[in-house]
Amino acid sequence: MKIVFIGSGNVATHMAMALKNAGSDIIQIYSRTDTNAQLLAHKVSAEPISDLNNLNREADLYIFSLNDDILPSFVKMMPDTSGIWAHTAGSVPMNLFGGRLNRGGYGVIYPLQTFSKEREMDFTKISIFIEGDIIETKNSLLSLARTISDDVKFLDSESRKYLHLAAVFANNFSNHMFTLANEILRERGIEFDALRPLIVETAAKVLEMEPKKAQTGPAIRLDVKVINKHLELIKDDKIKEIYTILSESINRHSS
Amino acid sequence: MKIVFIGSGNVATHMAMALKNAGSDIIQIYSRTDTNAQLLAHKVSAEPISDLNNLNREADLYIFSLNDDILPSFVKMMPDTSGIWAHTAGSVPMNLFGGRLNRGGYGVIYPLQTFSKEREMDFTKISIFIEGDIIETKNSLLSLARTISDDVKFLDSESRKYLHLAAVFANNFSNHMFTLANEILRERGIEFDALRPLIVETAAKVLEMEPKKAQTGPAIRLDVKVINKHLELIKDDKIKEIYTILSESINRHSS
Numbered sequence: 001m002k003i004v005f006i007g008s009g010n011v012a013t014h015m016a017m018a019l020k021n022a023g024s025d026i027i028q029i030y031s032r033t034d035t036n037a038q039l040l041a042h043k044v045s046a047e048p049i050s051d052l053n054n055l056n057r058e059a060d061l062y063i064f065s066l067n068d069d070i071l072p073s074f075v076k077m078m079p080d081t082s083g084i085w086a087h088t089a090g091s092v093p094m095n096l097f098g099g100r101l102n103r104g105g106y107g108v109i110y111p112l113q114t115f116s117k118e119r120e121m122d123f124t125k126i127s128i129f130i131e132g133d134i135i136e137t138k139n140s141l142l143s144l145a146r147t148i149s150d151d152v153k154f155l156d157s158e159s160r161k162y163l164h165l166a167a168v169f170a171n172n173f174s175n176h177m178f179t180l181a182n183e184i185l186r187e188r189g190i191e192f193d194a195l196r197p198l199i200v201e202t203a204a205k206v207l208e209m210e211p212k213k214a215q216t217g218p219a220i221r222l223d224v225k226v227i228n229k230h231l232e233l234i235k236d237d238k239i240k241e242i243y244t245i246l247s248e249s250i251n252r253h254s255s
Numbered sequence: 256m257k258i259v260f261i262g263s264g265n266v267a268t269h270m271a272m273a274l275k276n277a278g279s280d281i282i283q284i285y286s287r288t289d290t291n292a293q294l295l296a297h298k299v300s301a302e303p304i305s306d307l308n309n310l311n312r313e314a315d316l317y318i319f320s321l322n323d324d325i326l327p328s329f330v331k332m333m334p335d336t337s338g339i340w341a342h343t344a345g346s347v348p349m350n351l352f353g354g355r356l357n358r359g360g361y362g363v364i365y366p367l368q369t370f371s372k373e374r375e376m377d378f379t380k381i382s383i384f385i386e387g388d389i390i391e392t393k394n395s396l397l398s399l400a401r402t403i404s405d406d407v408k409f410l411d412s413e414s415r416k417y418l419h420l421a422a423v424f425a426n427n428f429s430n431h432m433f434t435l436a437n438e439i440l441r442e443r444g445i446e447f448d449a450l451r452p453l454i455v456e457t458a459a460k461v462l463e464m465e466p467k468k469a470q471t472g473p474a475i476r477l478d479v480k481v482i483n484k485h486l487e488l489i490k491d492d493k494i495k496e497i498y499t500i501l502s503e504s505i506n507r508h509s510s
Contacts, residue, residue, distance in 0.1 A: 067476065113453055121456075162440065170433055181466075185418070203457065206451070209373065212434045221322065223323050229416070250434075253435075
Protein backbone atom coordinates (compact mmCIF):
# COMPACT_ATOMS: atom_id res chain seq x y z
CA MET A 1 0.00 0.00 0.00
CA LYS A 2 1.31 3.45 -0.93
CA ILE A 3 0.75 5.82 1.98
CA VAL A 4 1.19 9.58 2.43
CA PHE A 5 1.36 11.00 5.96
CA ILE A 6 0.04 14.50 6.55
CA GLY A 7 1.76 15.49 9.77
CA SER A 8 4.94 14.38 11.51
CA GLY A 9 4.11 14.51 15.22
CA ASN A 10 4.24 11.72 17.81
CA VAL A 11 1.35 9.69 16.39
CA ALA A 12 2.49 10.07 12.77
CA THR A 13 6.03 9.10 13.71
CA HIS A 14 5.08 5.90 15.56
CA MET A 15 2.44 4.84 13.07
CA ALA A 16 4.54 5.53 9.98
CA MET A 17 7.41 3.53 11.41
CA ALA A 18 5.16 0.62 12.34
CA LEU A 19 3.55 0.60 8.87
CA LYS A 20 6.92 0.79 7.18
CA ASN A 21 8.18 -2.15 9.26
CA ALA A 22 5.04 -4.10 8.35
CA GLY A 23 5.78 -3.70 4.64
CA SER A 24 3.75 -0.64 3.66
CA ASP A 25 5.32 1.89 1.33
CA ILE A 26 5.38 5.35 2.94
CA ILE A 27 5.92 7.55 -0.08
CA GLN A 28 5.63 11.09 1.34
CA ILE A 29 5.63 12.93 4.65
CA TYR A 30 4.03 16.35 4.61
CA SER A 31 4.76 18.85 7.36
CA ARG A 32 4.45 22.63 7.37
CA THR A 33 7.95 22.78 8.76
CA ASP A 34 10.71 21.43 6.56
CA THR A 35 12.84 19.89 9.28
CA ASN A 36 10.04 17.86 10.88
CA ALA A 37 9.05 16.39 7.52
CA GLN A 38 12.67 15.56 6.79
CA LEU A 39 13.24 13.93 10.16
CA LEU A 40 10.38 11.47 9.83
CA ALA A 41 10.80 11.03 6.07
CA HIS A 42 14.36 9.96 6.66
CA LYS A 43 13.27 7.31 9.19
CA VAL A 44 10.78 5.70 6.81
CA SER A 45 12.60 6.34 3.49
CA ALA A 46 9.89 8.69 2.24
CA GLU A 47 10.02 11.99 0.39
CA PRO A 48 9.63 15.00 2.72
CA ILE A 49 7.36 17.77 1.45
CA SER A 50 6.24 21.05 2.99
CA ASP A 51 4.32 22.39 0.01
CA LEU A 52 0.99 20.80 -0.90
CA ASN A 53 1.69 21.50 -4.58
CA ASN A 54 4.24 18.69 -4.40
CA LEU A 55 1.75 16.20 -3.00
CA ASN A 56 1.64 12.85 -4.76
CA ARG A 57 -2.01 12.48 -5.74
CA GLU A 58 -1.96 8.80 -6.62
CA ALA A 59 -1.41 7.19 -3.22
CA ASP A 60 -3.75 4.49 -1.84
CA LEU A 61 -4.11 6.18 1.54
CA TYR A 62 -3.60 9.63 3.04
CA ILE A 63 -3.26 9.58 6.83
CA PHE A 64 -3.99 12.95 8.47
CA SER A 65 -2.25 13.13 11.83
CA LEU A 66 -2.60 16.77 12.76
CA ASN A 67 -3.61 18.83 15.75
CA ASP A 68 -7.44 18.94 15.97
CA ASP A 69 -7.28 22.73 15.75
CA ILE A 70 -5.71 22.61 12.28
CA LEU A 71 -7.30 19.48 10.84
CA PRO A 72 -10.62 20.92 9.48
CA SER A 73 -9.08 23.90 7.69
CA PHE A 74 -6.30 21.72 6.37
CA VAL A 75 -8.72 19.24 4.83
CA LYS A 76 -10.41 22.11 2.98
CA MET A 77 -7.05 23.04 1.44
CA MET A 78 -6.24 19.50 0.27
CA PRO A 79 -6.11 18.98 -3.50
CA ASP A 80 -8.13 16.12 -4.97
CA THR A 81 -6.37 12.79 -4.83
CA SER A 82 -7.00 9.13 -5.42
CA GLY A 83 -7.20 6.80 -2.44
CA ILE A 84 -8.67 6.86 1.03
CA TRP A 85 -8.45 9.75 3.42
CA ALA A 86 -8.27 8.84 7.09
CA HIS A 87 -7.41 10.77 10.23
CA THR A 88 -6.03 9.56 13.55
CA ALA A 89 -7.88 11.92 15.92
CA GLY A 90 -9.95 10.71 18.84
CA SER A 91 -12.34 13.64 19.03
CA VAL A 92 -12.92 14.47 15.35
CA PRO A 93 -15.91 12.80 13.67
CA MET A 94 -15.39 10.86 10.46
CA ASN A 95 -17.74 13.16 8.55
CA LEU A 96 -15.09 15.87 8.66
CA PHE A 97 -14.25 14.39 5.26
CA GLY A 98 -17.91 14.15 4.21
CA GLY A 99 -18.00 17.30 2.10
CA ARG A 100 -14.87 16.38 0.18
CA LEU A 101 -14.90 14.46 -3.06
CA ASN A 102 -11.59 12.66 -3.10
CA ARG A 103 -11.65 9.63 -5.35
CA GLY A 104 -11.59 7.08 -2.53
CA GLY A 105 -13.51 6.60 0.65
CA TYR A 106 -12.77 8.20 3.98
CA GLY A 107 -12.46 7.01 7.53
CA VAL A 108 -10.59 6.97 10.80
CA ILE A 109 -7.70 4.96 12.14
CA TYR A 110 -7.38 5.88 15.81
CA PRO A 111 -4.61 4.30 17.89
CA LEU A 112 -5.46 4.53 21.59
CA GLN A 113 -2.07 5.14 23.14
CA THR A 114 0.27 7.78 24.55
CA PHE A 115 3.15 8.39 22.17
CA SER A 116 6.40 10.13 22.98
CA LYS A 117 9.02 10.35 20.27
CA GLU A 118 11.83 9.27 22.61
CA ARG A 119 10.12 6.01 23.52
CA GLU A 120 9.88 3.01 21.21
CA MET A 121 6.51 1.30 21.09
CA ASP A 122 5.42 -2.22 20.35
CA PHE A 123 2.56 -1.31 18.02
CA THR A 124 1.20 -4.88 18.02
CA LYS A 125 -0.06 -4.30 21.58
CA ILE A 126 -1.83 -1.02 20.75
CA SER A 127 -5.61 -0.99 20.30
CA ILE A 128 -6.65 0.61 17.01
CA PHE A 129 -10.21 1.80 16.46
CA ILE A 130 -11.40 1.95 12.85
CA GLU A 131 -14.27 3.69 11.12
CA GLY A 132 -15.08 3.90 7.40
CA ASP A 133 -17.70 5.53 5.16
CA ILE A 134 -18.44 2.36 3.18
CA ILE A 135 -17.69 -1.32 3.60
CA GLU A 136 -14.72 -1.21 1.20
CA THR A 137 -13.05 1.59 3.17
CA LYS A 138 -13.65 -0.24 6.43
CA ASN A 139 -12.10 -3.40 5.04
CA SER A 140 -9.08 -1.58 3.62
CA LEU A 141 -8.39 0.20 6.92
CA LEU A 142 -9.03 -3.01 8.87
CA SER A 143 -6.54 -5.01 6.78
CA LEU A 144 -3.95 -2.28 7.05
CA ALA A 145 -4.38 -1.81 10.80
CA ARG A 146 -4.08 -5.56 11.31
CA THR A 147 -0.62 -5.52 9.76
CA ILE A 148 0.59 -3.45 12.73
CA SER A 149 -1.72 -4.31 15.65
CA ASP A 150 -3.18 -7.46 17.20
CA ASP A 151 -6.17 -5.51 18.50
CA VAL A 152 -8.24 -3.72 15.85
CA LYS A 153 -11.89 -2.86 16.45
CA PHE A 154 -14.64 -0.85 14.77
CA LEU A 155 -15.95 2.15 16.70
CA ASP A 156 -18.26 4.95 15.55
CA SER A 157 -17.39 8.65 15.86
CA GLU A 158 -19.73 9.28 18.76
CA SER A 159 -18.30 6.51 20.94
CA ARG A 160 -14.76 7.38 19.93
CA LYS A 161 -15.21 10.88 21.38
CA TYR A 162 -16.01 9.37 24.76
CA LEU A 163 -13.18 6.88 24.53
CA HIS A 164 -10.81 9.77 23.88
CA LEU A 165 -12.21 11.70 26.83
CA ALA A 166 -11.81 8.66 29.08
CA ALA A 167 -8.24 8.25 27.82
CA VAL A 168 -7.44 11.82 28.89
CA PHE A 169 -8.36 10.84 32.45
CA ALA A 170 -6.70 7.43 32.31
CA ASN A 171 -3.43 8.66 30.87
CA ASN A 172 -2.98 12.46 30.71
CA PHE A 173 -4.37 13.20 34.15
CA SER A 174 -2.89 10.18 35.92
CA ASN A 175 0.50 11.02 34.42
CA HIS A 176 0.12 14.56 35.72
CA MET A 177 -0.43 13.08 39.19
CA PHE A 178 3.00 11.46 38.79
CA THR A 179 4.43 14.87 37.86
CA LEU A 180 2.99 16.47 40.99
CA ALA A 181 4.26 13.58 43.12
CA ASN A 182 7.69 14.03 41.61
CA GLU A 183 7.64 17.73 42.46
CA ILE A 184 6.72 17.06 46.07
CA LEU A 185 9.61 14.59 46.37
CA ARG A 186 12.11 16.80 44.58
CA GLU A 187 11.58 19.58 47.11
CA ARG A 188 12.61 17.13 49.85
CA GLY A 189 15.50 15.69 47.84
CA ILE A 190 13.86 12.26 47.55
CA GLU A 191 14.33 10.38 44.26
CA PHE A 192 11.26 9.65 42.12
CA ASP A 193 12.52 6.05 42.02
CA ALA A 194 10.98 5.57 45.46
CA LEU A 195 7.52 5.73 43.83
CA ARG A 196 8.11 3.58 40.78
CA PRO A 197 7.13 0.21 42.32
CA LEU A 198 3.94 1.86 43.62
CA ILE A 199 3.12 3.20 40.16
CA VAL A 200 3.65 -0.21 38.57
CA GLU A 201 1.30 -1.77 41.11
CA THR A 202 -1.26 1.02 40.59
CA ALA A 203 -1.54 -0.01 36.93
CA ALA A 204 -1.26 -3.75 37.60
CA LYS A 205 -4.17 -3.66 40.05
CA VAL A 206 -6.67 -2.28 37.55
CA LEU A 207 -5.76 -4.99 35.07
CA GLU A 208 -7.59 -7.41 37.30
CA MET A 209 -10.06 -5.35 39.31
CA GLU A 210 -12.41 -2.39 38.85
CA PRO A 211 -10.54 0.84 39.64
CA LYS A 212 -13.14 1.74 42.26
CA LYS A 213 -12.32 -1.48 44.11
CA ALA A 214 -8.61 -0.77 43.88
CA GLN A 215 -8.97 2.61 45.62
CA THR A 216 -7.00 3.02 48.86
CA GLY A 217 -5.68 5.95 50.89
CA PRO A 218 -6.89 8.63 53.30
CA ALA A 219 -9.71 9.97 51.10
CA ILE A 220 -11.51 6.65 50.66
CA ARG A 221 -11.23 5.76 54.35
CA LEU A 222 -12.17 9.33 55.34
CA ASP A 223 -9.00 9.73 57.37
CA VAL A 224 -9.48 13.46 58.03
CA LYS A 225 -6.38 13.66 60.19
CA VAL A 226 -4.09 12.58 57.37
CA ILE A 227 -5.92 14.74 54.83
CA ASN A 228 -5.41 17.83 56.98
CA LYS A 229 -1.76 17.00 57.60
CA HIS A 230 -1.24 16.70 53.85
CA LEU A 231 -2.93 20.00 53.15
CA GLU A 232 -0.57 21.62 55.65
CA LEU A 233 2.44 20.17 53.86
CA ILE A 234 1.42 21.51 50.44
CA LYS A 235 2.68 25.04 49.93
CA ASP A 236 1.26 25.67 46.43
CA ASP A 237 -2.39 26.80 46.54
CA LYS A 238 -3.23 25.26 43.16
CA ILE A 239 -1.91 21.86 44.23
CA LYS A 240 -3.76 22.20 47.53
CA GLU A 241 -6.95 22.78 45.54
CA ILE A 242 -6.29 19.67 43.44
CA TYR A 243 -5.72 17.62 46.60
CA THR A 244 -9.00 18.84 48.07
CA ILE A 245 -11.14 18.38 44.95
CA LEU A 246 -9.80 14.91 44.21
CA SER A 247 -10.21 13.77 47.81
CA GLU A 248 -13.82 14.95 47.73
CA SER A 249 -14.38 13.23 44.42
CA ILE A 250 -12.94 9.93 45.70
CA ASN A 251 -15.30 10.18 48.59
CA ARG A 252 -18.28 10.99 46.42
CA HIS A 253 -17.59 7.91 44.27
CA SER A 254 -16.98 5.60 47.22
CA SER A 255 -20.47 4.22 47.63
CA MET B 256 10.63 -13.24 66.30
CA LYS B 257 7.34 -13.19 68.22
CA ILE B 258 5.09 -10.51 66.78
CA VAL B 259 1.73 -9.05 67.82
CA PHE B 260 -0.29 -7.10 65.27
CA ILE B 261 -2.52 -4.28 66.48
CA GLY B 262 -4.99 -3.89 63.64
CA SER B 263 -6.25 -6.19 60.93
CA GLY B 264 -6.72 -3.92 57.90
CA ASN B 265 -5.15 -4.14 54.45
CA VAL B 266 -1.60 -3.29 55.54
CA ALA B 267 -1.72 -5.56 58.62
CA THR B 268 -3.09 -8.42 56.54
CA HIS B 269 -0.44 -8.29 53.83
CA MET B 270 2.44 -7.64 56.22
CA ALA B 271 1.43 -10.32 58.71
CA MET B 272 1.13 -12.90 55.96
CA ALA B 273 4.49 -11.96 54.47
CA LEU B 274 6.19 -12.11 57.89
CA LYS B 275 4.56 -15.43 58.68
CA ASN B 276 5.75 -16.84 55.32
CA ALA B 277 9.25 -15.56 56.07
CA GLY B 278 9.36 -17.52 59.32
CA SER B 279 8.24 -14.99 61.93
CA ASP B 280 5.88 -16.13 64.65
CA ILE B 281 2.70 -14.01 64.63
CA ILE B 282 1.32 -14.76 68.07
CA GLN B 283 -1.69 -12.42 68.35
CA ILE B 284 -3.92 -10.24 66.17
CA TYR B 285 -5.77 -7.50 68.00
CA SER B 286 -8.80 -5.84 66.43
CA ARG B 287 -11.67 -3.96 68.05
CA THR B 288 -14.03 -6.11 66.05
CA ASP B 289 -13.98 -9.82 66.79
CA THR B 290 -14.52 -11.04 63.26
CA ASN B 291 -11.70 -9.01 61.68
CA ALA B 292 -9.24 -10.26 64.26
CA GLN B 293 -10.40 -13.83 63.70
CA LEU B 294 -10.15 -13.59 59.94
CA LEU B 295 -6.52 -12.49 59.88
CA ALA B 296 -5.55 -14.58 62.92
CA HIS B 297 -6.80 -17.66 61.12
CA LYS B 298 -4.64 -16.86 58.07
CA VAL B 299 -1.44 -16.56 60.10
CA SER B 300 -2.21 -19.12 62.83
CA ALA B 301 -2.32 -16.47 65.55
CA GLU B 302 -4.62 -15.92 68.50
CA PRO B 303 -7.34 -13.34 67.78
CA ILE B 304 -8.05 -10.85 70.58
CA SER B 305 -10.41 -7.89 70.82
CA ASP B 306 -9.74 -7.03 74.47
CA LEU B 307 -6.41 -5.45 75.41
CA ASN B 308 -6.54 -7.25 78.77
CA ASN B 309 -5.74 -10.41 76.85
CA LEU B 310 -2.67 -8.91 75.17
CA ASN B 311 0.49 -11.01 75.37
CA ARG B 312 3.00 -8.65 76.97
CA GLU B 313 6.13 -10.65 76.22
CA ALA B 314 6.36 -10.36 72.42
CA ASP B 315 9.49 -9.07 70.65
CA LEU B 316 7.58 -6.65 68.47
CA TYR B 317 4.18 -4.94 68.44
CA ILE B 318 3.19 -3.64 65.01
CA PHE B 319 0.51 -0.93 65.11
CA SER B 320 -1.35 -0.85 61.82
CA LEU B 321 -4.30 1.40 62.59
CA ASN B 322 -6.07 4.36 61.05
CA ASP B 323 -4.08 7.54 61.80
CA ASP B 324 -7.17 8.95 63.54
CA ILE B 325 -7.14 6.21 66.15
CA LEU B 326 -3.45 5.53 66.51
CA PRO B 327 -2.46 8.22 69.09
CA SER B 328 -5.29 7.53 71.52
CA PHE B 329 -4.78 3.82 71.13
CA VAL B 330 -1.10 4.03 72.04
CA LYS B 331 -2.07 5.85 75.24
CA MET B 332 -4.32 2.93 76.19
CA MET B 333 -1.67 0.26 75.57
CA PRO B 334 -0.47 -1.65 78.64
CA ASP B 335 3.27 -1.88 79.25
CA THR B 336 4.94 -4.65 77.33
CA SER B 337 8.36 -5.98 76.50
CA GLY B 338 9.69 -5.57 72.96
CA ILE B 339 9.67 -2.92 70.27
CA TRP B 340 6.66 -0.84 69.30
CA ALA B 341 6.48 0.14 65.65
CA HIS B 342 3.75 1.60 63.47
CA THR B 343 3.19 1.37 59.73
CA ALA B 344 1.79 4.85 59.05
CA GLY B 345 3.25 7.21 56.46
CA SER B 346 2.17 10.45 58.08
CA VAL B 347 2.66 9.75 61.79
CA PRO B 348 6.02 10.72 63.29
CA MET B 349 8.01 8.13 65.20
CA ASN B 350 7.91 10.21 68.38
CA LEU B 351 4.26 9.30 68.78
CA PHE B 352 5.75 6.56 70.96
CA GLY B 353 8.18 8.93 72.66
CA GLY B 354 6.22 9.49 75.83
CA ARG B 355 5.64 5.78 76.42
CA LEU B 356 7.92 3.63 78.48
CA ASN B 357 7.54 0.19 76.99
CA ARG B 358 10.48 -2.02 77.76
CA GLY B 359 11.91 -1.99 74.22
CA GLY B 360 12.62 0.68 71.65
CA TYR B 361 10.19 2.16 69.19
CA GLY B 362 10.16 2.89 65.52
CA VAL B 363 8.41 2.75 62.16
CA ILE B 364 8.13 0.11 59.47
CA TYR B 365 6.38 1.79 56.53
CA PRO B 366 5.65 -0.24 53.41
CA LEU B 367 5.10 2.08 50.45
CA GLN B 368 2.39 0.29 48.54
CA THR B 369 -1.34 0.12 47.84
CA PHE B 370 -2.88 -2.90 49.51
CA SER B 371 -6.24 -4.42 48.74
CA LYS B 372 -7.26 -7.52 50.61
CA GLU B 373 -8.47 -9.27 47.44
CA ARG B 374 -5.11 -8.95 45.70
CA GLU B 375 -2.05 -11.02 46.53
CA MET B 376 1.21 -9.10 46.72
CA ASP B 377 4.80 -10.06 46.19
CA PHE B 378 6.17 -8.35 49.28
CA THR B 379 9.78 -8.80 48.15
CA LYS B 380 9.20 -6.05 45.55
CA ILE B 381 7.73 -3.57 48.04
CA SER B 382 9.90 -0.72 49.34
CA ILE B 383 9.93 -0.57 53.14
CA PHE B 384 11.06 2.56 54.97
CA ILE B 385 12.42 2.08 58.48
CA GLU B 386 12.99 4.40 61.40
CA GLY B 387 14.12 3.60 64.95
CA ASP B 388 14.79 5.45 68.21
CA ILE B 389 18.17 3.85 68.84
CA ILE B 390 20.61 1.85 66.78
CA GLU B 391 19.44 -1.48 68.24
CA THR B 392 15.83 -0.79 67.26
CA LYS B 393 16.88 0.26 63.77
CA ASN B 394 18.88 -2.92 63.32
CA SER B 395 16.06 -5.13 64.61
CA LEU B 396 13.52 -3.56 62.27
CA LEU B 397 15.99 -3.61 59.39
CA SER B 398 16.70 -7.33 59.83
CA LEU B 399 13.03 -8.12 60.08
CA ALA B 400 12.03 -6.01 57.06
CA ARG B 401 14.77 -7.66 55.02
CA THR B 402 13.18 -11.06 55.58
CA ILE B 403 10.18 -9.90 53.53
CA SER B 404 11.47 -7.21 51.15
CA ASP B 405 14.47 -6.75 48.83
CA ASP B 406 14.25 -2.98 49.19
CA VAL B 407 14.55 -1.65 52.75
CA LYS B 408 15.74 1.88 53.46
CA PHE B 409 16.02 4.26 56.40
CA LEU B 410 13.89 7.42 56.24
CA ASP B 411 13.19 9.99 58.96
CA SER B 412 9.68 11.03 60.00
CA GLU B 413 9.80 14.38 58.25
CA SER B 414 10.74 12.95 54.85
CA ARG B 415 8.31 10.04 55.27
CA LYS B 416 5.41 12.52 55.54
CA TYR B 417 6.30 13.94 52.12
CA LEU B 418 6.79 10.49 50.65
CA HIS B 419 3.30 9.56 51.85
CA LEU B 420 1.86 12.76 50.37
CA ALA B 421 3.55 12.05 47.04
CA ALA B 422 2.21 8.49 47.15
CA VAL B 423 -1.34 9.84 47.50
CA PHE B 424 -0.87 11.64 44.19
CA ALA B 425 0.99 8.78 42.48
CA ASN B 426 -1.48 6.09 43.53
CA ASN B 427 -4.73 7.31 45.12
CA PHE B 428 -5.35 10.17 42.73
CA SER B 429 -4.17 8.41 39.58
CA ASN B 430 -6.37 5.43 40.45
CA HIS B 431 -9.29 7.81 40.87
CA MET B 432 -8.61 9.05 37.33
CA PHE B 433 -9.11 5.44 36.21
CA THR B 434 -12.41 5.37 38.12
CA LEU B 435 -13.63 8.52 36.37
CA ALA B 436 -12.50 7.14 32.99
CA ASN B 437 -14.41 3.95 33.73
CA GLU B 438 -17.54 5.95 34.53
CA ILE B 439 -17.34 7.89 31.27
CA LEU B 440 -17.02 4.63 29.33
CA ARG B 441 -19.74 2.84 31.24
CA GLU B 442 -22.29 5.51 30.29
CA ARG B 443 -21.52 4.75 26.63
CA GLY B 444 -21.49 0.99 27.11
CA ILE B 445 -17.77 0.70 26.35
CA GLU B 446 -15.76 -1.84 28.33
CA PHE B 447 -12.98 -0.59 30.64
CA ASP B 448 -10.78 -3.19 28.93
CA ALA B 449 -10.34 -0.74 26.07
CA LEU B 450 -8.19 1.43 28.36
CA ARG B 451 -6.09 -1.24 30.01
CA PRO B 452 -3.20 -1.26 27.47
CA LEU B 453 -3.06 2.54 27.76
CA ILE B 454 -2.87 2.34 31.55
CA VAL B 455 -0.06 -0.23 31.41
CA GLU B 456 1.90 2.05 29.07
CA THR B 457 1.20 5.08 31.29
CA ALA B 458 3.03 3.35 34.14
CA ALA B 459 5.71 1.78 31.92
CA LYS B 460 6.67 5.17 30.48
CA VAL B 461 7.52 6.73 33.83
CA LEU B 462 9.77 3.81 34.68
CA GLU B 463 12.20 5.17 32.14
CA MET B 464 11.43 8.85 31.82
CA GLU B 465 10.48 11.82 33.98
CA PRO B 466 6.67 12.05 34.19
CA LYS B 467 6.79 15.60 32.86
CA LYS B 468 8.49 14.35 29.72
CA ALA B 469 5.90 11.58 29.34
CA GLN B 470 3.00 14.05 29.32
CA THR B 471 0.84 13.98 26.17
CA GLY B 472 -2.72 15.02 25.30
CA PRO B 473 -4.76 18.15 24.58
CA ALA B 474 -3.76 20.07 27.72
CA ILE B 475 -0.01 19.90 27.16
CA ARG B 476 -0.30 20.82 23.47
CA LEU B 477 -2.87 23.53 24.28
CA ASP B 478 -5.43 22.00 21.92
CA VAL B 479 -8.29 24.25 23.02
CA LYS B 480 -10.69 22.75 20.49
CA VAL B 481 -10.40 19.26 22.00
CA ILE B 482 -10.53 20.63 25.54
CA ASN B 483 -13.79 22.46 24.80
CA LYS B 484 -15.30 19.42 23.10
CA HIS B 485 -14.46 17.31 26.13
CA LEU B 486 -16.00 19.81 28.51
CA GLU B 487 -19.20 19.66 26.45
CA LEU B 488 -19.27 15.86 26.72
CA ILE B 489 -18.98 15.84 30.52
CA LYS B 490 -22.39 16.15 32.13
CA ASP B 491 -21.29 16.11 35.80
CA ASP B 492 -20.22 19.57 37.02
CA LYS B 493 -17.73 18.18 39.55
CA ILE B 494 -16.00 16.11 36.89
CA LYS B 495 -16.01 19.11 34.56
CA GLU B 496 -14.26 21.09 37.30
CA ILE B 497 -11.65 18.34 37.69
CA TYR B 498 -11.05 18.31 33.94
CA THR B 499 -10.54 22.09 33.90
CA ILE B 500 -8.29 22.30 36.95
CA LEU B 501 -6.07 19.42 35.86
CA SER B 502 -5.76 20.75 32.32
CA GLU B 503 -4.69 24.12 33.71
CA SER B 504 -2.24 22.45 36.05
CA ILE B 505 -0.69 20.41 33.22
CA ASN B 506 -0.26 23.62 31.32
CA ARG B 507 1.24 25.45 34.26
CA HIS B 508 3.82 22.67 34.71
CA SER B 509 4.67 22.41 31.03
CA SER B 510 7.61 24.78 30.91
